[in-house]
Amino acid sequence: xxxxxxxSEALNIQEGKTATLTCNYTNYSPAYxxxxxxxPGRGPVFLLLIRENxxxxxxxxxxVTFDTTLKxxxxxxxxxxxxxxxxxxxxxxxxxxxxxxxxxRGTQLTVWP
Amino acid sequence: DAxxxxxxxxxxxxxxxQVTLRCSPISGHKSVSWYQQVLGQGPQFIFQYxxxxxxxxxxxxxxxxxxxFPNYSSELNVNALLLGDSALYLCASTSxxxxxxxxxxxxTRLTVT
Numbered sequence: 001x002x003x004x005x006x007x008s009e010a011l012n013i014q015e016g017k018t019a020t021l022t023c024n025y026t027n028y029s030p031a032y033x034x035x036x037x038x039x040p041g042r043g044p045v046f047l048l049l050i051r052e053n054x055x056x057x058x059x060x061x062x063x064v065t066f067d068t069t070l071k072x073x074x075x076x077x078x079x080x081x082x083x084x085x086x087x088x089x090x091x092x093x094x095x096x097x098x099x100x101x102x103x104x105r106g107t108q109l110t111v112w113p
Numbered sequence: 114d115a116x117x118x119x120x121x122x123x124x125x126x127x128x129x130x131q132v133t134l135r136c137s138p139i140s141g142h143k144s145v146s147w148y149q150q151v152l153g154q155g156p157q158f159i160f161q162y163x164x165x166x167x168x169x170x171x172x173x174x175x176x177x178x179x180x181x182f183p184n185y186s187s188e189l190n191v192n193a194l195l196l197g198d199s200a201l202y203l204c205a206s207t208s209x210x211x212x213x214x215x216x217x218x219x220x221t222r223l224t225v226t
Binding site for chain 1 (some may be wrong): 117119130144145146148153154155156157158161163167169171201207214215216217218219220222
């Protein structure tokens, strides 16, 4: 079965620094890899999607990379702000079944002033 | 536009009872997926429905069942509740076009005592 690991349960950084979160997976390579943000007691919110044939994707202060050889994705938040504090989830999609995602347990990011 | 809606927001049940959770997808979305999220873990896939047909099922016992209605809303039923069923139950709908990102509802917090 698919296994997804996110590098740490918690990451604490100072405001203005770049946060880097890691997602590693085993077994088959996903067609898509997605990143979501989740605030306490709320549903996940989609942030970025990267396809297996893409190396990098950017959106404002967010950047995602995808290395299918290493079976790893890195998620970067540049110029981090306290409002970025949340849990960030990595999710894999094989692409064959629309709407079925395999999630990691998430990394709780805290940005302190 | 209204997002994904779920009802109820909170629910307390006793072991052995049955529960029905409801979800309305974003207008125009025909795919609905259900996830279970235990505290401290990522969401775990339960079911996916597309055009009123089950398209995927996760590793959950037969006590869990679901259906999708002609208006694409969905219900998740859990019979013979166990303490371990206590979790946040998330519903997500997927756009029929674009990038397969999922739009999550706020979830239903189920507590089994």
